[in-house]
Amino acid sequence: MSDKPRFALAIHGGAGTISPSEMTPDREKAYRGALEEALRKGKTVLEEGGSALDAVEASVRSLEDHPLFNAGRGAVFNADGQHEMDASIMNGADLRAGAVACVHNVKNPVTLARRVMDKTPHVLISGPGAFEFAHREKILLEDDQYFFDQFRYDQWQKTKGTDAVQLDHSDGEHKYGTVGAVALDAQGHLAAATSTGGMTNKRWMRIGDSPLIGAGTYANDASCAVSCTGHGESFIRAVAAFDVHALMSYKGLSLAEAVRVVVHDKLPPLDGDGGLIAVDRNGQVALDFNCSGMYRGWLEADGALRTAIFRD
Numbered sequence: 001m002s003d004k005p006r007f008a009l010a011i012h013g014g015a016g017t018i019s020p021s022e023m024t025p026d027r028e029k030a031y032r033g034a035l036e037e038a039l040r041k042g043k044t045v046l047e048e049g050g051s052a053l054d055a056v057e058a059s060v061r062s063l064e065d066h067p068l069f070n071a072g073r074g075a076v077f078n079a080d081g082q083h084e085m086d087a088s089i090m091n092g093a094d095l096r097a098g099a100v101a102c103v104h105n106v107k108n109p110v111t112l113a114r115r116v117m118d119k120t121p122h123v124l125i126s127g128p129g130a131f132e133f134a135h136r137e138k139i140l141l142e143d144d145q146y147f148f149d150q151f152r153y154d155q156w157q158k159t160k161g162t163d164a165v166q167l168d169h170s171d172g173e174h175k176y177g178t179v180g181a182v183a184l185d186a187q188g189h190l191a192a193a194t195s196t197g198g199m200t201n202k203r204w205m206r207i208g209d210s211p212l213i214g215a216g217t218y219a220n221d222a223s224c225a226v227s228c229t230g231h232g233e234s235f236i237r238a239v240a241a242f243d244v245h246a247l248m249s250y251k252g253l254s255l256a257e258a259v260r261v262v263v264h265d266k267l268p269p270l271d272g273d274g275g276l277i278a279v280d281r282n283g284q285v286a287l288d289f290n291c292s293g294m295y296r297g298w299l300e301a302d303g304a305l306r307t308a309i310f311r312d
């Protein structure tokens with residue numbers, strides 16, 4: 001990337017133990033196509049001079065609409081056979097943030113999170129309160145059938161009735177999902193957003209890192225914007241997203257170095273399998289993970305769309 005790109009964008013569609021042998025050419029094409037589509041949505045906003053906040057919302061909405069990812073349509077089943085979704089968004093310019101946790105039937109939880117930020121004095125609204133707010137705001141709802149996905153249903157059947165919880169997106173033992181986006185706009189502002197269905201067979205009302213500002217999502221114009229994916233409980237304990245900002249602000253690390261420290265030094269001792277994407281105020285992007293793969297995409301300085309799954 002050049003020193004100072006006009007704008008920057010990176011997205012993820014979850015990290016985990018993704019086995020190259022299970023990745024058929026058709027599957028890979030579908031994932032890459034969905035990631036490119038989400039990048040295009042955010043890029044269009046940024047090209048037209050829109051805000052980083054609008055760009056991350058547009059990219060995350062696109063990923064939420066795609067059943068391949070564990071967010072919105074395609075969200076995993078909880079222990080009660082329901083889809084309970086979490087999402088958050090943060091504006092780096094003024095540190096405003098909005099989030100929702102344990103919401104049902106909301107087509108695009110990231111947009112509800114944005115509405116919490118824009119229309120309420122609160123940061124995080126959960127469960128029935130968030131659902132009532134969605135109604136009041138005329139946020140698009142879908143019936144249960146819209147969220148049904150046979151693959152996710154089969155995943156749930158394997159753990160149903162047990163205490164086992166399972167993260168999405170893996171062929172092996174560790175499974176992750178979640179989607180997110182980070183952006184820098186032409187005005188020099190940063191934003192981040194994250195959305196998830198959480199973990200298969202999670203307990204009723206379990207809340208992961210994704211809707212928690214500082215854990216799964218953080219943005220601050222002074223440093224960077226971050227969106228995480230992985231074992232939520234560990235990311236909460238590590239305050240992972242904020243830690244990238246803290247390492248840059250207080251210790252003077254570069255974005256790449258701060259991301260490396262969090263992903264490879266701080267998270268593993270906490271069983272924090274997963275990864276994160278981040279962008280700094282100069283438009284440098286970092287996409288790093290400590291497991292075998294992370295569905296991800298970013299814009300090159302020349303505007304070209306890039307996607308990757310494994311460590312290339």
Ligand code: ASP
Binds near residue numbers: 015175178199210
């Ligand atoms: N971090 C999410 C959670 O724990 C899951 C994921 O990233 O796949 O809810």
